[in-house]
Amino acid sequence: MSKQRWFGWFAGAAALALAAAPVGAQPVVLKGATPWIADYNLSKPLFIMQKMVSEKLKGKLVISYLGGEEVVPAFEQFEALRNGTLDIIVGVAAYYTGQIPEASAVLMSRKPPTELRKNGYYDIMRKLHEDKGVAYIANVGGSAGVGFRLYSKTKLDKPDLAGLKVRVSPVYIELVKALGGTPVSMKPTDVYTGLERGVVDAYGWAYLGVRDFGWQEVSKYVIDHPFYSLDTVILVNKKAWDGLSVEVRAGLEQIGVELEGAVEKMRAEENAKEDKALKDVGMQFITWKPEDAKKFQDIAYDEKWKLMLAKCPDVCAKLKALSQ
DSSP states (O other): OOHHHHHHHHHHHHHHHHHHSOTTOOOEEEEEEOSSOTTSGGGHHHHHHHHHHHHHSTTSEEEEEEESTTTSOGGGHHHHHHTTSOSEEEEEGGGSTTTOGGGGGGGGOOSOHHHHTTTTHHHHHHHHHHTTTEEEEEEOOOSTTOSEEEEESSOOSSSOOTTOEEEEOGGGHHHHHHTTOEEEEOOHHHHHHHHHHTSOSEEEEESSSHHHHTGGGTOOEEEEEEESOOOEEEEEEHHHHHTSOHHHHHHHHHHHHHHHHHHHHHHHHHHHHHHHHHHHTTOEEEOOOHHHHHHHHHHHHHHHHHHHHHHSHHHHHHHHHHHO
């Protein structure tokens, strides 16, 4: 969908909410932002929620989208939420690990958000965030264990990155190191040129987004062994949350439950479509022997849990037990 159509949709949702407000009543407005541009796929949960709020809360609440990094840089959005500059965001746990280290445990969850909500995991995350002045509304990572993959310019026949320079985010530095690769920190906007010039040989990324950046033109292989879960969540400023009426808070709680299920379904469908699209543009999918695939998975999860348990042994031990 084009940016113009996206913004038209946002404006329509806001107008619908305002029109639905009782005569003389003014809806509460939450100022929202995403770490990425509006029409990047991982921004979608906020706009799905925006629509749900418009439909279900009948003008009592409006989510007003301010923008992405042009409003507040991605790594500063969590602090902007805490201090009230923003009221609601799509948070990325890896982006605010300095404030809540335990939040990144969601990456290693092997259970979907809808199950985590029922077994006590959600309650722990809720308390951790509330202690930092933030209300934790929904885990919008989608299906478990299919958050990220490796993509490469050269064919990799086994989980061995020795001699390769791999573009990383904080999410998978430990994995790349454990497999013998050299991690290279690089903004997504620089990856195309980095691959083209040999600055990096491979990169980690989510299922979606490769074609958005054009990386299929400079990388040929998809290592079809996904790992981790996406660590995206919907967060609201605690003061703003506490200022909502009991009725509106209850409505948002229910919307959070429904949103998690909707995103799980959406992500599963989108991932399947994206695989077909990548194959259609000529990318080759690599699968390893079962023992190599197991080795890869074991390293991915063991290395990350080792790091997490060193940071927060007690809480992370509970989160690990509930999420495996």
